[in-house]
Amino acid sequence: MAAMRKILVSYAYVCLWIFLSSTVILFNKYILDKKMYNWPYPLSLTIIHMAFCSVLAFALVRLLRFVEEPVGMTKKVYVSSVIPISALYCLSLWLSNSAYVYLSVSFIQMLKALMPVAVYSIGVLLGKEGFSSKTMGNMVGISVGVAIAAYGEAQFNARGVMLQLGAVVFEATRLVLIQILLTAKGISLNPITSLYYIAPCCFVFLSIPWAIIEFPVLAASSSFYLDVRLFSANCACAFLLNLAVFLLVGKTSALTMNVAGVVKDWLLIALSWSVIKDRVTGINLLGYGLAFLGVCFYNHLKLQSLKIKEARKKVLDGDEDASGLLGQNPDVEGKSKNDANV
Numbered sequence: 001m002a003a004m005r006k007i008l009v010s011y012a013y014v015c016l017w018i019f020l021s022s023t024v025i026l027f028n029k030y031i032l033d034k035k036m037y038n039w040p041y042p043l044s045l046t047i048i049h050m051a052f053c054s055v056l057a058f059a060l061v062r063l064l065r066f067v068e069e070p071v072g073m074t075k076k077v078y079v080s081s082v083i084p085i086s087a088l089y090c091l092s093l094w095l096s097n098s099a100y101v102y103l104s105v106s107f108i109q110m111l112k113a114l115m116p117v118a119v120y121s122i123g124v125l126l127g128k129e130g131f132s133s134k135t136m137g138n139m140v141g142i143s144v145g146v147a148i149a150a151y152g153e154a155q156f157n158a159r160g161v162m163l164q165l166g167a168v169v170f171e172a173t174r175l176v177l178i179q180i181l182l183t184a185k186g187i188s189l190n191p192i193t194s195l196y197y198i199a200p201c202c203f204v205f206l207s208i209p210w211a212i213i214e215f216p217v218l219a220a221s222s223s224f225y226l227d228v229r230l231f232s233a234n235c236a237c238a239f240l241l242n243l244a245v246f247l248l249v250g251k252t253s254a255l256t257m258n259v260a261g262v263v264k265d266w267l268l269i270a271l272s273w274s275v276i277k278d279r280v281t282g283i284n285l286l287g288y289g290l291a292f293l294g295v296c297f298y299n300h301l302k303l304q305s306l307k308i309k310e311a312r313k314k315v316l317d318g319d320e321d322a323s324g325l326l327g328q329n330p331d332v333e334g335k336s337k338n339d340a341n342v
Contacts, residue, residue, distance in 0.1 A: 102160025152283020
């Protein structure tokens with residue numbers, strides 16, 4: 001009974017994350033698309049999100065104590081690690097939101113299938129991942145699938161594709177740097193503390209290009225006056241999505257979120273075709289189907305690797321417990337055996 005309850009709770013968190021993630025994507029598309037709400041200012045939308053998330057994250061961390069601040073976050077770590085990660089994050093969000101002005105939701109989801117390729121490739125270049133011909137072959141398969149999907153795209157826009165690919169590269173680099181700059185130092189950030197530290201930095205970074213690029217245009221038009229209810233709802237959905245990520249990863253695992261992300265992508269493709277009336281061609285589906293199989297295989301390899309690591313950890317813990325029961329230190333015992341052999 002307890003196991004069944006745990007499974008149902010996990011599925012509830014997965015469904016909540018898929019719902020909120022899909023809602024935010026479709027909501028952003030609705031606001032930015034020229035054929036819908038027609039407010040094509042992705043940089044302004046991103047900076048509004050960062051301002052909203054900064055305030056709420058501060059309230060949750062410092063006032064309500066919803067989560068604890070991570071141990072080890074010093075001024076030096078903040079300057080050397082958090083600021084570069086924040087710069088990459090705001091670039092990723094800016095470019096990703098900009099792509100919604102030019103591309104359909106379904107095609108953007110297909111391009112996002114390249115994320116494992118980018119993460120693995122950058123991880124190898126920075127020495128975080130070991131090179132494997134098997135994994136690289138899988139990455140090539142995913143890339144070929146996405147290329148076929150792009151070839152069959154009815155509303156292909158080169159500028160939009162470049163923007164989305166740039167967003168994928170910046171986001172992948174950010175994920176790898178989190179492992180190198182923060183996790184390696186024993187600092188773990190959940191989605192709430194990530195926003196607490198990163199959102200204010202992003203707001204500052206984005207305010208400079210915003211003042212140069214979009215503020216003059218907004219100030220000269222009626223678009224400067226926002227629909228408070230619409231944008232508040234949009235920001236609230238974006239923040240709730242971060243809470244959902246916190247619950248999903250905390251109660252299940254990051255791998256579960258990756259698998260759920262594949263389901264979400266197919267759901268969004270179906271919704272964009274049936275609700276938004278995006279045109280999805282057979283070649284689109286064939287290419288994305290190949291990429292989808294590659295992503296599934298990548299997740300399978302990650303799961304197998306995780307199981308092997310857990311099994312090794314259990315064996316090591318068991319050896320340490322056995323040594324403790326015998327009242328021996330494994331290192332000392334090993335040394336005495338070597339001395340005896342000499």
